Amino acid sequence: MKHVIVFLIVSMNLYGQMMTSVYFQTNAFDLDNESIRKLDSLSILNKSLKFKIFGNCDSSGSDTYNMKLSEKRALTVAEYLAIKNKDNIKVVSIIGLGEQKQINDNSTEELKSKNRRVDIFIERIYKDDEKIQKKLLPDFLSADISTMKKGDTLSIQNINFEGGRHIWLPKAGHSLILLVKKMRENPLLKVELQGHICCDYDNFDGQDLDLGTYNLSFTRADAIKKYLVKYGITPERIQVKGLGHLNPVVYPEKSEADKIKNRRVEILIIDK
Known part of the structure; x- marks a missing residue:
């Protein structure tokens, strides 16, 4: 856990932005131990940050089913983060994308598993003239x-x-x-x-x-x-x-x- 937290903080200090993903079993939206570990490491961040949370699915279900499932996954992550540290986390969007943002072609179970995810984007809030x-x-x-x-x-x-x-x-x-x-x-x-x-x-x-x-x-x-x-x-x-x-x-x-x-x-x- 210590090494994960240090990596996240160093990344944020250098670039002002970072991303992590948590993954889900087929048709599921509950968090496993690995996902909880990642989210716990995010909850200690205390800079001026904004979070964007995007739920995703593989191509197994219908468009309607996948959209609802991706929304549930995104909400699950947002709610967990809010419980852990609502003061330091400013969530600006919680969006279910269904299967719109596939990162690969779902041709194998391993590739499908990479699409069953929630992406969490974290950015430092920049001033208008900052570069x-x-x-x-x-x-x-x-x-x-x-x-x-x-x-x-x-x-x-x-x-x-x-x-x-x-x-x-x-x-x-x-x-x-x-x-x-x-x-x-x-x-x-x-x-x-x-x-x-x-x-x-x-x-x-x-x-x-x-x-x-x-x-x-x-x-x-x-x-x-x-x-x-x-x-x-x-x-x-x-x-x-x-x-x-x-x-x-x-x-x-x-x-x-x-x-x-x-x-x-x-x-x-x-x-x-």
């Missing part, structure tokens, strides 16, 4: 592998994406070639590709307009993995994670240039 800009990470392509450590996160310069898509911009071509070269030259290197989005603050992740799923940050990172594998990098060396909008380079985005900076993939060093 944060994160310190630029070292560039993986130009950094010496010998200087990298396990757990380091690095940027990949010039690999950014079209809005709402996992298609990279034309200027990414040269960087992708260098990325393949660096992975080939360092065969012991194992990495996690971490995808990011801009703009969509009412959801953890954005909609991939090409696939229709709500896991755009994941599909961006996965597109880079597929490119690397296509050019000979073994898939076992590459993990993929979508971090949604929770780790922006610039927040809030005031221009298209700001948005492009946030539509990116970064690299976490797992082993070398």
Whole structure:
């Protein structure tokens, strides 16, 4: 519990926003022990924060049934948080989405289980003229592998994406070639590709307009993995994670240039 609480507080201090999800059994809206543990960690937060709570379902039931079930799940979470700490938690929305915001295609039971969830978005309340800009990470392509450590996160310069898509911009071509070269030259290197989005603050992740799923940050990172594998990098060396909008380079985005900076993939060093 201590480690979970520390992680949540650190995330909030750095970026002013965070998200967590709790999951449910089929046709159920009661909280299990893991969900209660997560919600208890949220209840100690005492900054100027706003909570948005969104219930979701898999595709098993009818549209009407799924909408009602997702609403019950969202209400269950909101009521539990209110009981734990109503003074520190300002809930601004409690919404049931039914099966509207699927993060995957429900083709297996494991994938369905990821859609049976409530997403809890927490944001610090910003002043109108307030803007944060994160310190630029070292560039993986130009950094010496010998200087990298396990757990380091690095940027990949010039690999950014079209809005709402996992298609990279034309200027990414040269960087992708260098990325393949660096992975080939360092065969012991194992990495996690971490995808990011801009703009969509009412959801953890954005909609991939090409696939229709709500896991755009994941599909961006996965597109880079597929490119690397296509050019000979073994898939076992590459993990993929979508971090949604929770780790922006610039927040809030005031221009298209700001948005492009946030539509990116970064690299976490797992082993070398």
